[in-house]
């Protein structure tokens with residue numbers, strides 16, 4: 001998480017991609033992923049199960065982070081552009097297969113983000129148009 005954060009920041013090529021990284025990291029914090037991880041480790045879960053769970057948290061952070069940056073007024077298309085850029089970069093070589101990694105594969109991540117993109121845009125449009133109440 002924090003390690004990933006510092007590794008990802010230099011890859012951001014504009015404010016929207018910076019918001020992508022920040023949104024992803026804020027999503028980990030909001031979803032209490034660190035404490036979930038500690039609890040899981042203390043429960044003695046086996047390594048493959050832990051990796052699978054970590055990938056689920058990554059995917060959840062991608063999903064929440066996309067909505068956070070979109071609602072903050074950044075360009076959600078840049079989330080996909082950022083991860084495609086990561087995928088095409090030097091970091092893409094020599095990665096372990098997805099089931100041995102705590103991160104989803106880049107293809108998987110980009111595919112999911114593309115699927116969520118229209119929903120994030122529609123939600124922001126509805127919010128801007130006053131069709132989603134703030135809850136107050």
Ligand SMILES: [Zn+2]
Nearest residue numbers: 001004058061
């Ligand atoms: Zn993450």
